[in-house]
Each structure stands twice: as structure tokens, then as C-alpha cells.
Amino acid sequence: MGNERGCAPRPPGGLASRLRTTLLRTSRKLRAEHAGQLSEAHRSMLGNVVTNGPLTPGELAAREHVQPPSMSRMIRTLEEAGLLARTTHPSDGRQVLVTATDAGRAYVRETRRRRDEWLSRRLAALTPAERQILSDAEEILRRITTQ
Amino acid sequence: MGNERGCAPRPPGGLASRLRTTLLRTSRKLRAEHAGQLSEAHRSMLGNVVTNGPLTPGELAAREHVQPPSMSRMIRTLEEAGLLARTTHPSDGRQVLVTATDAGRAYVRETRRRRDEWLSRRLAALTPAERQILSDAEEILRRITTQ
DNA sequence: TATTGTTATACTCTATAACTATA
DNA sequence: TATAGTTATAGAGTATAACAATA
Numbered sequence: 001m002g003n004e005r006g007c008a009p010r011p012p013g014g015l016a017s018r019l020r021t022t023l024l025r026t027s028r029k030l031r032a033e034h035a036g037q038l039s040e041a042h043r044s045m046l047g048n049v050v051t052n053g054p055l056t057p058g059e060l061a062a063r064e065h066v067q068p069p070s071m072s073r074m075i076r077t078l079e080e081a082g083l084l085a086r087t088t089h090p091s092d093g094r095q096v097l098v099t100a101t102d103a104g105r106a107y108v109r110e111t112r113r114r115r116d117e118w119l120s121r122r123l124a125a126l127t128p129a130e131r132q133i134l135s136d137a138e139e140i141l142r143r144i145t146t147q
Numbered sequence: 148m149g150n151e152r153g154c155a156p157r158p159p160g161g162l163a164s165r166l167r168t169t170l171l172r173t174s175r176k177l178r179a180e181h182a183g184q185l186s187e188a189h190r191s192m193l194g195n196v197v198t199n200g201p202l203t204p205g206e207l208a209a210r211e212h213v214q215p216p217s218m219s220r221m222i223r224t225l226e227e228a229g230l231l232a233r234t235t236h237p238s239d240g241r242q243v244l245v246t247a248t249d250a251g252r253a254y255v256r257e258t259r260r261r262r263d264e265w266l267s268r269r270l271a272a273l274t275p276a277e278r279q280i281l282s283d284a285e286e287i288l289r290r291i292t293t294q
Numbered sequence: 295t296a297t298t299g300t301t302a303t304a305c306t307c308t309a310t311a312a313c314t315a316t317a
Numbered sequence: 318t319a320t321a322g323t324t325a326t327a328g329a330g331t332a333t334a335a336c337a338a339t340a
Binding site for chain 1: 301302
Binding site: 010014015016017018019020021022023024025026027028029030031112115116117119120122123125126130131133134135136137138139140141142144145146 | 292
């Protein structure tokens with residue numbers, strides 16, 4: 001049913017089981033490609049700030065599923081590294097707005113570039129038909145994980 | 148090129164960039180589905196022992212990319228939890244063999260079952276053609292991450 | 295008084311260095 | 318003397334509880 005090639009034998013189990021194993025392995029390899037020595041938690045948080053604009057520590061903590069004190073600490077670490085900046089909210093003095101600096105944006109860009117490069121090298125070795133399959137699969141996976 | 152549907156708009160960027168984002172998001176959701184309160188590092192290590200049979204602490208440390216002392220600690224934790232057992236190597240008294248207990252195997256089975264269930268529920272809502280695309284994509288991804 | 299964020303403190307995880315036991 | 322593993326110790330990271338400032 002769709003596979004008569006040689007190479008690595010298809011592992012036992014249904015589609016869900018095969019997908020689980022392969023998706024987790026792929027993401028593990030992808031995550032290993034990064035710039036600098038920030039932990040994955042810091043990288044993820046910084047990427048969130050870069051992508052979703054100025055955010056309060058509370059919003060960030062909720063999005064990253066950590067407690068506010070942990071987020072406070074992460075923000076301070078990245079602020080000391082020159083990747084984030086803090087400003088007080090214009091209308092509500094209790095709140096704080098966290099913004100990425102130029103260096104922070106560059107860091108995120110570089111990490112994404114490296115990961116894309118890792119993938120691109122592998123995609124380049126595929127046939128156009130295989131790339132089309134991955135493109136279609138990406139849309140399906142995006143749909144079922146965001147709906 | 149292959150997509151005229153509505154729903155979530157295709158994000159900007161090439162295939163590598165879209166794949167990176169979607170694969171990382173999918174794996175994040177998948178990882179969130181698990182049994183019990185073991186950390187991902189402990190779960191991964193336990194799965195390794197269950198799948199790849201009795202292993203020495205040194206081999207395990209290498210496979211999981213942690214240092215031997217860290218592995219010693221993880222083994223002790225899982226041994227105290229009744230999920231792993233230690234026996235001395237039959238011929239070399241310096242070495243130790245780590246084996247999964249019945250409870251350890253059950254734990255791994257349950258985690259895999261939950262993750263598969265999470266995926267299966269979503270796969271069930273797809274058309275046969277879409278499932279075939281994911282099946283083909285899985286084989287391609289498996290090939291490029293294990294070759 | 296309620297809300298936002300930070301500081302104080304403790305626990306877990308992982309690393310390097312030092313140690314024990316066996317080959 | 319070399320190797321496999323563990324214990325000692327230190328440094329991140331994250332949590333809960335207590336605190337400070339603003340609405």
C-alpha cells in the first residue's frame with residue numbers, strides 16, 4: 001500500500017504509531033540545530049516575543065506554560081544577555097512590556113535559519129514528488145494541530 | 148501548488164520553514180500527552196531500556212546524550228519507582244545491566260498508547276487520501292532522519 | 295481589596311571532579 | 318594501570334509562598 005522500496009524496513013504498528021515515532025525523532029533532530037547556548041525554554045520564549053510582539057510577563061508565562069516567577073527569571077536572564085528589553089506599560093503602571101532587542105531578533109532569525117538549513121539540505125536530496133508529499137502533509141498536520 | 152482550500156492560511160516562507168514550524172508544534176502537542184509524572188528525559192530513557200533491552204548505564208548515557216553520573220541518578224530514581232531493575236553483568240563484574248520491570252514496560256506502553264490515541268482521534272477525521280499522504284510523508288521523514 | 299510582577303526559598307536536574315571496585 | 322560506575326558537589330531551572338507597587 002504505497003511502499004515497495006528497500007532501505008529501512010517499515011516498523012510495525014499502525015499509522016499513528018509510526019507517525020508518533022518519526023515526528024518525535026524529527027523534532028529531536030531539528031531542536032538539536034540551534035544558535036548559541038540558550039536552553040530550549042529560553043529560545044521558545046524569545047521566539048514568542050519576537051513573533052508576537054511586546055507581551056507582558058503574565059501573558060508570556062501563560063503562553064509558555066510556566067509560572068510567573070519562572071518567567072520573571074527568564075526575562076531577567078535574557079535582559080542581561082541583551083536579547084530582551086523591559087518597558088513599563090503606558091497606561092497601567094503595574095504591568096510591564098517585554099520587547100525583543102535587535103540582538104534578540106537576530107538570535108531567533110539565526111536559530112530558524114540553521115534549522116531551515118538542516119531541513120533544506122535534506123529536502124534538496126528528494127524528488128519533486130516527495131517534496132510535494134511533505135508539503136501536503138505539512139498542511140494536514142498544521143490543520144489538525146491548530147484547529 | 149497543491150492547495151486551494153480555506154481554513155488556516157498557509158504561513159509565509161518555503162517548505163523547510165513551514166515544515167519546521169509544523170513539525171515542532173506537532174511534537175510539542177504529542178509530548179504533552181503522556182502517562183504519569185516522569186520528566187521527558189526519564190520517559191525517553193525508560194523507553195530506550197524497554198525497546199532496546201538490557202543496557203549498561205554507560206551505553207544508556209551515550210544513547211540519551213547525558214553524562215554517566217546523570218544517568219546513574221536517573222537509573223536510581225526509576226529503580227526506586229519500581230520501573231527499572233539493576234543486575235551485575237554475568238562476565239564483567241564492573242558492569243551493570245539495566246532492565247525494565249513489568250511496571251516499567253506497562254508505563255511505556257501506556258504513554259505510547261495515549262500518544263497514539265491522541266493522533267488516532269485526529270487521523271480518524273481525515274479522508275483516506277489524506278491519511279495516505281501522512282503515511283507516505285512518514286516514510287520520507289523516517290528515511291531522511293535515520294539514513 | 296484585587297491585580298501585576300518580583301523576591302525568597304526549596305527542590306529537581308545535570309554537569310564536572312573525586313572516589314570505589316573490578317579487569 | 319585502565320575501565321565502569323557511583324558519590325560529592327556545584328550550577329542551572331522551575332516551583333510555591335511571601336512581598337511590593339499600582340489600580
